[in-house]
Amino acid sequence: MRSVPTLLSNKWTKVPIFILCLVPFGLLVWRSLTGNLGPNQVETLQHTTGDWTLRFLVITLCITPLRKLLKLPELIRFRRMIGLFAFFYACLHFLTYLGPDQSFDLAAMWKDVAKRPFITVGFTAFILLIPLALTSTAGWIRRLGGRRWQMLHRLIYISVICGVIHYYWLVKSAVLRPLTYGAIVTVLLLWRLGDWLIRRGRAVTAASKTQSASANT
């Protein structure tokens, strides 16, 4: 078992993970060139990029629970990369909307964003990821300070919730898949809440212990 942390901390491990994250994109390019996107090519591009955005957001959110549950702190090394891949697929997803759906007409896009709740919420999910991608560098963590940086990056919670609602509002009646994403995201967010409550409980106990200890002296 000692080999897993060693493997995870090896600087070359990021390379295969990076390539793996590019596979869905590569497949889409391949299918586009070989005419295998199905009868509605644009929709296939939209749905596939949307799906992968959600998947990468969910994987990003899995890192911290897995780190703690599996006692593998090394996993943190991959979080930024996977999060940035979520943003990469979100950008592609947004482009398939701005281009084929809105003909690159920004005015028309704004009207659509304002008018249609399912677009509004999807657009919000996308916009919220932009500051996270921009401040993903070590320099920005330093400039903001760890605490503020972490606060900012909690925007991913709102983004992923918006993403799931966006998916749920898109489907006509087959809600099974959006609800599955919803359930996974709920579990991941509840775990964080639980983790936070436990930590706070410990902090309070520790604080009161210190207090009573000092009162005794």
Place this chain on the structure above:
Amino acid sequence: MLLQRKPELTYADVTPKELYFNRRKFLQAMGIAGVAAFAGKNLLELASPSRGVYAAAKFSGLVKSPFSTAEKPNTLEDVTHYNNFYEFGVDKSAPAKNAQKFRTSPWTVSVEGEVKTKRKFSMDEILKLAPLEERIYRHRCVEGWSIVVPWIGFSLSVIANLVQPTDKAKFVAFESLYDPGQMPEARYGGIDFPYVEGLRLDEAMNPLTLLCVGMYGDSLPNQDGAPVRMVIPWKYGFKSIKSIVKIRFVTKEPPTTWNLANSHEYGFYSNVNPNVDHPRWSQAKERRLGEIFKRNTLMFNGYQDQVASLYTGMDLKKYY
């Protein structure tokens, strides 16, 4: 265009059906070596999708219809691999796989309700009720995509005139086959089955309203609603009910499946209307399969000359 297509060319003159349906296997066999050449072809196709290459000849001597559009039909590949047929799964690609073993023979359509003579028709009988016409219609889905399909059939009024609705008949109710044994995917659809639909009697009697038994020169593929379905080209696609087993003339507006599932979003009329949006998305534009950018949606899907008079004085925002 360099080559002029002979006007008398039929679908049967193009690719044989067996070859056509094995197209993907053929392409896979071509392997990587052929990809570069094919990629170029596909990019050209995106710019100008090819005419429905296809083929068959079950029905010959089809009557040409004045209702046919001159627009280019979609390919059979598109029309058979992009289906909303929730009995066979919710993904557009699911019915092509899951409906393969669907038993459509023997098949009986029962015509009943407020009529002078109730009747049950076998498929053989239906095929002989009237000369079969080819009608190339635009077909617009409520989801915002559209296709052009060369359907085969005849006006529903042929059936009505045979059974003679009584004065009490004001609506027509349709029912699809529902066989859970053959349709295990149906339970994930989120809608109730059997699928039911309906029309006002005057809508049903409009000559555009097609009782459809085939497409592209052949009988209907299972995933497109075999063996007999409705095609109502000025209404959103879900009104064009598939795999019909019952046609009932009734006195009151019958329940319809999508209206039951979500009455706020899907009305009884569901006429194609670019000015009345779906609560969640715009209906002003549509994407024709095979095209990248959207085109404008036409009032009554472009059939206003034939059907607008059915709705004079009606508030189409209220009766969506």
